[in-house]
Amino acid sequence: MSEESFLVVTELRAGYGGAQVLHGLSFAVRRGEVCAILGANGAGKSTLLRALCGMVRPRGAVRLDCADLTGRAPEAMARLGVAHVPEGRGTFTPLTVEENLRLGGYRHRRRADVEAGLRRVFGYFPVLEDKLREQAGSLSGGQQQMLAIGRALMLTPRLLLLDEPSLGLSPLVTQELFRIVRTINEEEGTTVIVVEQNAHLALENAHQAHVLETGRIVLSGSAAEIKADEQVARSYLGYRV
Ligand SMILES: Nc1ncnc2c1ncn2[C@@H]1O[C@H](COP(=O)(O)OP(=O)(O)O)[C@@H](O)[C@H]1O
């Protein structure tokens, strides 16, 4: 495994009750990279992110920056810099935009750090500053996704886990979101794992990619390699290159 590997996942197994969903995944993500996880519905992509953020208890090993995180609770994962933006966003819709963002920054002890966090988020998503006092539930789908990512950024994460940010959004809004995620990755060096059904878009914006099929990695490579392999694109990704 390369020295620069930031996240190292070894033989990861996880599931729900007696039902095993992930059957021994091994992969590594380098520091500062965007890693795309592709695969059909039900392949286990969301379960993988849940296992990485502690929502689902895994077996195997998860190491972040050499620290063993296997089986830690979500609260501990958040403290160690892992932020999860779940499928369906997970914003608190009755609360205002500001309340949602401040909740995201709960870990900061100093008021100044919370304020600095808010300014950072507004830099990426100016629309959230305009809508500060509005209920999260009144925002458009794209704005709610921005809020969900903004809330995760309030943690100043080292590892950002994004679960299908494009779900239900127009292609234009999705493009814009991915552009901003790339900017965050480039400006802050945040390592990102993004789960996406839109393989083309994900590969355009990722360094590495892994394809999941029924809880196993069936293909790994650089985004460029995977994109360039027409056979692969047809058999696994369901689109023509
Ligand atoms: N909360 C849950 N309880 C039980 N089974 C689940 C739960 N979430 C997902 N599953 C099952 O785990 C498998 C993988 O689901 P998931 O990780 O959501 O896949 P994906 O995100 O790739 O669509 C599916 O068979 C799904 O039915």
Ligand SMILES: [Mg+2]
């Ligand atoms: Mg999913």
